[in-house]
Amino acid sequence: MFFQPMHQSSTDWKRSVRCDLVPKAHHHPVHCGLVDSKDPKAIRANLFQSIPMDVTVSAAARLSNPAFASPHIEAWLHGCHVDAPVSSNIGANDLPFQRWMKFKEAFSPTFVINALASLPEVPTSCVDPFGGSGTTALTCSFLGIEITTIEVNPFLADLIEAKITPSRASSLASAYAQVLDISRGTKVDAKTVLASAPKSLREPGVNGRFVFWAEAIDRILAIRAAIESVESPKSRRLLTVLLGSILVEASNVVVNGKGRRYRGSWMSRRIGPGEVDELFEQSVRRAAADLARFGARRRAPAKVLHGDSRILLGGIAQTDVAVFSPPYPNSFDYTDVYNLELWVLGYLDSSESNRTLRLSTLRSHVQVRWDELARAQKSSTLKLTLSKLARKRDQLWDPHICEMIAGYFADMKTIFESLATVLRPAGHAIVVVGDSCYASVQVPTAKILQEVAMDSGFVVVSDTPIRSMRNSAQHGGKHELDERCLVLRRK
Secondary structure, three states: OOOOHHHOOHHHHHHHHHHHOOOOOOOOOOOOOOOOOOOHHHHHHOOOOOOOHHHHHHHHHHHOOOOOOOOOHHHHHOOOOOOOOOOOOHHHOOOOOHHHOOOOOOOOHHHHHHHHHOOOOOOOEEEEOOOOOOHHHHHHHHHOOEEEEEEOOHHHHHHHHHHHOOOOHHHHHHHHHHHHHHHHOOOOOHHHHOOOOOHHHEOOOEOOEOOEOHHHHHHHHHHHHHHOOOOOHHHHHHHHHHHHOOOOOOOOEEEEOOEEEEOOOHHHOOOOHHHHHHHHHHHHHHHHHHHHHHOOOOOOOEEEEEOOHHHHHHHOOOEEEEEEOOOOOOOOOHHHHOHHHHHHOOOOOOHHHHHHHHHOOOOOOOOOOOOOOOOOOOOHHHHHHHHHHHHOHHHOOOOOHHHHHHHHHHHHHHHHHHHHHHEEEEEEEEEEEEOEEEOOEEEOHHHHHHHHHHOOOEEEEEEEEEEEEEOOHHHOOOEEEEEEEEEEEEO
């Protein structure tokens, strides 16, 4: 049975939210770990094993800046599954703020904590050039470490900013109640609003297939229009993000690899206005509960830069450490992966804006053609890999794969050159990367990036395997692709 909040007055809803948001005490057992939380080398050696939570909490205490750190970081980490892969957010999907939107392509906060604790010195500032879901930014916020994050996807940039910006649950409740009141009488011409969007987005779609039932997308657009009338930029941004977080669940598709696929029996799963309202209310309640517990916490200065890290990274202030995971050279176009959020929420409004955003992303995909040629690299491994790919060009599923690979590492060269100027002398970069494979030619990303980084002013401190990733079905689907963590030090 779907609950329709329309039947509840705004005052009653705010009162019920406040009753739900009484913080509850959380306790979790202390594990007897074998890793010395004060020994960086011991932590680094066990970084990708199941580090007991008490070790992570002790590491967080050692890292915390007393002037800014939240005293509630242990409570925040409660519920984080230590047995899940640290390079995946699977084990942290239920954590406050992280649960606002489910991500697979993100690492765990425990990884950020233990990675920082493995360094010889405690950092006071950090940069993440590929912000993604905001794990690095959020974790640094709890630790009291000053953070600068760069994210090219405007929806994800807003999500990160919403997670780390001080907000009150009462402000969110008031703004939500306002949106409910306004949206009741709001009628949106969906065909006009979505005129430039893919035709398959709204019923009747293309050839009988469509992402949203007409009455569902119409309700979503009415809520979006009402959100635009909210006066507070913080509340407006947060509500937009929370609306975005329900779009997949309210649709006829699910996330599948590089894009979306239709649900099984989706025609019998009819989503209407009432279901949309319930999903949105649930999303707001989760966020309000998190803000009630942690929204007023102390935090260090934080900045989210919207745009291309290849351009923006070199202009930030000097920093102690970089922690990030760039897109892998696996032909994933994250503009496609998040196209529902981008189109439905109005971040994209034309084919030209879609192309502009794609051109601002790292050259890790072939969905758009870049005019500039890739700079030649001194990496002997890259040259050998490109030579192998060139010999199999007729077997590649796209003839431009060779140029994509060359462009990707040229872009990463730009990133490393910028990092060499903004990291303080002897500052570290912690980078999680993964291999790719085309026409049975392995692209050893970590090995190539080591050579590129050494040519950009870095020394390789360590290269540690994290896990084996599954190859594509056309290459047998076996776990043959390495995911690795590079620790680099600026000369």
